[in-house]
Amino acid sequence: xxxxxxxxxSDARRSTWRLVVLFGIAVVLIVSSVVAITxxxxxxxxxxxxxxxxxxxYVIPAIAGLVSLLIIVGGSLFKVWExxxxxxxxxxxxxxxxRIYPGTSVGVERRLMNVVEEMAIASGVPVPPVFxxxxxxxxxxxxxxxxxxxxxxxxxxxxxxxxxDELQGVIAHEFSHILNGDMRMSIKLIGILHGILLIGLVGQxxxxxxxxxxxxxxxxxxxxxxxxxxxxLVILAVxxxxxxxxxxxxxxxxxxxxxxxxxxxxxxxxxxxxxxxxPGGIAGALxxxxxxxxxxxxxxxxxxxxxxxxxxxxxxQGIAGLWATHPPLPKRIRAIEPNWDxxxxxxxxxxxxxxxxxxxxxxxAASKATxAASKATxADAQATGxxxxxxxxxxxxxxxxxxxEVPISLIDEAYLHVGDPTxxxxxxxAEVIKQLPSVVLETVREPYGARAVVYGxxxxxxxxxxxxxxxxxxxxxxxxxxxxxxxxxxxIDGLDIRARLPLIDLALPSxxxxxxxxxxxxxxxxVSLAKADRQINLFEWMLAQVxxxxxxxxxxxxxxxPVRYYGMQRLQSECATLLSTVASAGNSxxxxxxxFEAGAQxxxxxxxxxxxxxxxxxxxxxxxxxxxxxxxxxxxGRLVDACAAAIxxxxxxxxxxxxxxxxxxxxxxxxxxxxxxxxTDT
Numbered sequence: 001x002x003x004x005x006x007x008x009x010s011d012a013r014r015s016t017w018r019l020v021v022l023f024g025i026a027v028v029l030i031v032s033s034v035v036a037i038t039x040x041x042x043x044x045x046x047x048x049x050x051x052x053x054x055x056x057x058y059v060i061p062a063i064a065g066l067v068s069l070l071i072i073v074g075g076s077l078f079k080v081w082e083x084x085x086x087x088x089x090x091x092x093x094x095x096x097x098x099r100i101y102p103g104t105s106v107g108v109e110r111r112l113m114n115v116v117e118e119m120a121i122a123s124g125v126p127v128p129p130v131f132x133x134x135x136x137x138x139x140x141x142x143x144x145x146x147x148x149x150x151x152x153x154x155x156x157x158x159x160x161x162x163x164x165d166e167l168q169g170v171i172a173h174e175f176s177h178i179l180n181g182d183m184r185m186s187i188k189l190i191g192i193l194h195g196i197l198l199i200g201l202v203g204q205x206x207x208x209x210x211x212x213x214x215x216x217x218x219x220x221x222x223x224x225x226x227x228x229x230x231x232x233l234v235i236l237a238v239x240x241x242x243x244x245x246x247x248x249x250x251x252x253x254x255x256x257x258x259x260x261x262x263x264x265x266x267x268x269x270x271x272x273x274x275x276x277x278x279p280g281g282i283a284g285a286l287x288x289x290x291x292x293x294x295x296x297x298x299x300x301x302x303x304x305x306x307x308x309x310x311x312x313x314x315x316x317q318g319i320a321g322l323w324a325t326h327p328p329l330p331k332r333i334r335a336i337e338p339n340w341d342x343x344x345x346x347x348x349x350x351x352x353x354x355x356x357x358x359x360x361x362x363x364x365a366a367s368k369a370t371x372a373a374s375k376a377t378x379a380d381a382q383a384t385g386x387x388x389x390x391x392x393x394x395x396x397x398x399x400x401x402x403x404x405e406v407p408i409s410l411i412d413e414a415y416l417h418v419g420d421p422t423x424x425x426x427x428x429x430a431e432v433i434k435q436l437p438s439v440v441l442e443t444v445r446e447p448y449g450a451r452a453v454v455y456g457x458x459x460x461x462x463x464x465x466x467x468x469x470x471x472x473x474x475x476x477x478x479x480x481x482x483x484x485x486x487x488x489x490x491x492i493d494g495l496d497i498r499a500r501l502p503l504i505d506l507a508l509p510s511x512x513x514x515x516x517x518x519x520x521x522x523x524x525x526x527v528s529l530a531k532a533d534r535q536i537n538l539f540e541w542m543l544a545q546v547x548x549x550x551x552x553x554x555x556x557x558x559x560x561x562p563v564r565y566y567g568m569q570r571l572q573s574e575c576a577t578l579l580s581t582v583a584s585a586g587n588s589x590x591x592x593x594x595x596f597e598a599g600a601q602x603x604x605x606x607x608x609x610x611x612x613x614x615x616x617x618x619x620x621x622x623x624x625x626x627x628x629x630x631x632x633x634x635x636x637g638r639l640v641d642a643c644a645a646a647i648x649x650x651x652x653x654x655x656x657x658x659x660x661x662x663x664x665x666x667x668x669x670x671x672x673x674x675x676x677x678x679x680t681d682t
């Protein structure tokens with residue numbers, strides 16, 4: 001992509017501060033206008049009655065300014081708080097979106113879900129819930145505070161009128177917003193601007209009150225005017241003033257959205273091209289918008305509120321594009337295709353783009369992925385067999401892979417790939433999904449079966465431990481779920497280690513569709529099953545944490561952790577605990593000490609001391625990771641790098657250790673794409 005993940009996160013944070021500054025300027029201007037207008041009105045009233053103004057000429061405007069300030073700030077704080085839980089869902093449902101469930105068999109919906117699943121697994125993030133908006137315009141958006149609670153919204157015009165490559169370009173653009181930290185900024189923008197727009201809403205309420213009061217008074221006193229008539233006139237004056245100020249707030253709000261959003265769209269376009277390596281995909285989608293009668297416009301009543309989130313302009317741009325939250329289509333296209341001839345696409349793509357194989361599933365994409373990924377990745381021969389549970393197929397790989405080892409260079413530089421998926425990762429993800437056992441893939445795409453798949457992933461390989469886990473499962477789960485676990489277990493047991501995290505990513509949107517009662521039962525059973533394994537290892541623990549980390553925001557109020565630490569000097573204990581736990585996993589005491597030192601060398605300013613193995617409790621590690629998640633992105637990247645160094649210290653890395661690194665990276669909110677073995681590494 002254009003810049004690395006950590007820099008993009010920092011840029012997004014700076015954009016958020018820029019938003020706050022612009023909001024502050026707008027608030028000052030609006031409150032100042034309220035004070036000035038009130039002062040003029042009070043002074044006029046005193047002059048009209050020939051009375052000498054006292055202190056009231058200053059007190060009343062001050063009170064009016066304070067009230068307006070409280071309305072703006074209070075409205076913004078309330079809206080931000082309201083959106084902190086399930087903000088993405090609220091946005092999608094507010095626009096009239098209908099949720100598409102992972103198990104859908106409708107052609108266009110199935111094609112859309114296939115593309116989203118590919119992109120998510122390739123990016124190392126959970127598959128987000130997808131909402132279909134009944135709009136003719138070609139548009140899309142990503143909304144949420146973090147990858148855990150992100151949702152995608154796609155218009156019907158986008159799903160039906162784009163070829164698969166064009167649709168991939170749009171989805172890649174939206175995933176770049178997820179990875180770049182743009183979503184959190186966009187959600188905050190909705191909340192912050194709500195307070196500015198609230199002044200206008202108050203004016204409308206007061207105006208309705210005026211008409212009601214005036215009409216009621218005329219009926220009660222036969223139209224005779226009394227002293228209360230002045231009160232009605234005051235209400236009229238205040239309401240009209242508030243409405244005018246509301247228009248001012250709308251003007252400033254749209255300017256703020258435009259100032260914050262435009263450059264992020266250029267970055268997202270560039271990231272999408274990097275991801276797909278197909279400039280024609282996203283450029284074709286933009287050309288099709290330009291040639292479409294409906295364009296990218298949305299008709300939903302509150303479409304303007306989230307206009308900065310869309311793939312393309314969704315509402316009127318204002319005079320001369322002053323309020324445009326997106327660069328003009330020609331500029332975006334020429335940034336991708338400098339030699340563009342200026343022609344837009346008319347009508348829908350050719351029938352070739354909507355072949356039955358593509359609409360049904362991965363038939364077309366999988367064959368393309370097989371050829372392209374086999375050239376880019378030496379591990380695909382193993383992935384084809386192992387990911388499907390065919391361990392005999394894994395023997396087709398080279399000697400290192402047969403031994404279950406990963407090239408050191410791959411792990412040593414893994415942190416550099418955080419947030420930077422490529423087309424090779426996309427092809428690999430498509431192939432992994434294709435090669436999953438059909439019974440597992442079909443089951444994981446619906447809420448009932450997804451629970452059974454996750455339970456099956458937690459079952460230990462050792463018969464004695466598994467027996468105890470099954471007894472626990474029978475105590476806490478319904479008999480039909482237990483029966484399904486038993487049915488699936490042979491297929492799950494045969495999965496390659498690298499298919500387990502992708503399978504969890506596929507399960508999450510189905511699990512998020514559970515009812516609250518189902519979630520509570522699942523959570524209780526899930527925790528009991530994990531505790532039943534008294535010898536749970538770090539990898540199993542990590543899988544369990546990934547599931548609950550991404551599932552909890554759907555059902556509980558989980559605040560996205562703000563950045564609290566811009567250095568790690570105050571987190572020596574937490575850093576030492578994390579590195580000590582990783583270093584001790586599967587190593588002797590001597591090798592664990594060497595692994596810890598290798599990781600600690602990358603954090604020289606901390607002077608870390610290894611925590612004894614007996615003090616490295618997994619229960620405490622959860623709190624450690626939660627605290628480390630509040631460190632700035634750059635330093636979280638350094639932690640991932642240190643963990644990679646600890647894993648590589650003994651010169652031998654297994655695929656379980658490699659996937660453990662990906663899991664820890666996920667828990668630190670640094671999404672790492674699948675690790676691909678290239679021919680040069682083997």
